[in-house]
């Protein structure tokens with residue numbers, strides 16, 4: 001195979017270990033596969049561990065270094081247990097991508113406190129818990145690292161019927177910036193991806209019910225396809241972004257410019 005031009009080698013993840021939460025489905029699964037193909041040892045995490053296991057096995061069969069772990073990010077015990085298992089297996093991640101997330105479509109006046117709590121436990125505290133556990137280990141090993149939070153353009157713009165979801169993602173953006181300032185001196189960068197509307201199981205119902213109306217109003221006239229997130233993910237995960245810290249990177253074809 002021809003040698004990559006020097007600039008492209010900046011995107012190589014050889015020698016890195018990447019933990020990807022939400023790796024059982026959709027964008028997280030795409031990210032899991034992408035980081036493996038870029039040369040990282042990858043660890044996929046989700047509650048449906050069998051789904052991640054079979055994806056990891058398929059990557060291993062293709063010659064990549066892939067692992068899986070059961071993790072429920074919505075509970076402190078779930079995250080602690082998963083990291084204890086990774087410790088035992090000698091797996092220390094220096095790249096963490098927090099894809100695990102859930103949605104909630106509700107008019108604001110119908111929001112229930114239990115729904116709010118479940119959403120925050122997963123989307124905000126889940127990312128916080130995984131980041132804390134990973135950073136503790138990096139600091140203990142005196143190793144540099146890279147955390148990527150996955151928010152949504154709904155954290156930048158305002159839409160009806162997603163008040164709790166959008167608020168959880170806006171909070172994640174603030175968390176990113178605060179962590180980025182604190183952790184840079186320790187050699188750890190923290191950035192945030194903000195996908196727009198991508199075709200995944202998460203958005204299937206929305207596409208069916210509102211797709212054509214959305215496409216009429218949007219800049220792009222279509223949804224994103226999961227592989228279209230790979231370039232931005234790889235940029236943030238790799239040395240290509242070595243002087244990038246605390247940013248929120250929208251990946252949505254510019255739809256947020258129309259408030260979408």
Ligand SMILES: NC(=O)c1ccc[n+]([C@@H]2O[C@H](COP(=O)([O-])OP(=O)(O)OC[C@H]3O[C@@H](n4cnc5c(N)ncnc54)[C@H](OP(=O)(O)O)[C@@H]3O)[C@@H](O)[C@H]2O)c1
Pocket residue numbers: 021022023024025026027028045046047048049071072073074098099100101102122150151152153194195196197198199200201202203
């Ligand atoms: N698709 C979009 O248009 C879009 C747009 C903006 C942002 N996002 C964000 O991108 C992320 C992935 O979305 P997606 O579209 O790929 O959705 P998806 O296909 O529904 O995948 C969600 C993933 O999160 C995991 N997850 C949910 N709750 C979890 C928990 N308590 N513990 C561990 N893992 C959990 C799920 O795994 P298990 O069920 O196996 O645990 C699954 O792997 C989410 O954070 C979402 O908010 C998506």
